[in-house]
Amino acid sequence: MFDPLLHQNIRSKLVSLLISNDELPFKALKETLGVTDGNLSSHLSKLEKEKYIAIEKTFEGKRPKTMVKIAPVGRKAFEAYIEALRAFIEEN
Amino acid sequence: MFDPLLHQNIRSKLVSLLISNDELPFKALKETLGVTDGNLSSHLSKLEKEKYIAIEKTFEGKRPKTMVKIAPVGRKAFEAYIEALRAFIEEN
DNA sequence: CAAAGTACTTTGTTTTGCAAAGTATAATAT
């Protein structure tokens, strides 16, 4: 079974981005993924709930800034997911 | 965007099985995938609706037998999906 | 200081994914 948290269009790319960039602001994720604020927000919540990512709320001057980081659990899960995909591809 | 019809746990495996075996009976799919009848039935309907597969209802003696075959659209889509996965893996 | 913008979150609706229940026929036991 592919990890259902990762085997989804937006989340697989989201986590992939976080693996490559280690941390990214909400806005950058939103623009790169081409999703609405609400949609991104709920995907982030889902990933945070399972400790795949960590969300840090800071301030950039006076404006709120949400920083999203990959967490150890998420990194491991993603690696396993990529391995699973690789195995799936091999047999196809 | 990964093809949402294929980027799903059960359906990706289902179509993969059909690519390898060309045609399979309902029962074999059900057992191999480890899903309930209802669940399989609805996934098949979804794939059939988009012409990814073809469903043939025949009789084995006096009992109904549902045969599932991969269709050209499905084969192409699956190949493209595998390519997309490959590309995704490459960059991760 | 009103209007518009920024950075999100919450709410509401549609779509999925699934199991339980239903349908129809066949085989088997009584």
Place this chain on the structure above:
DNA sequence: ATATTATACTTTGCAAAACAAAGTACTTTG
């Protein structure tokens, strides 16, 4: 002969997911 169980599915109902629209809380700008 007929009730019971089994086979092969499909339909229904419901909980969870995915998404956009609306809401919240500020802040900057005209």
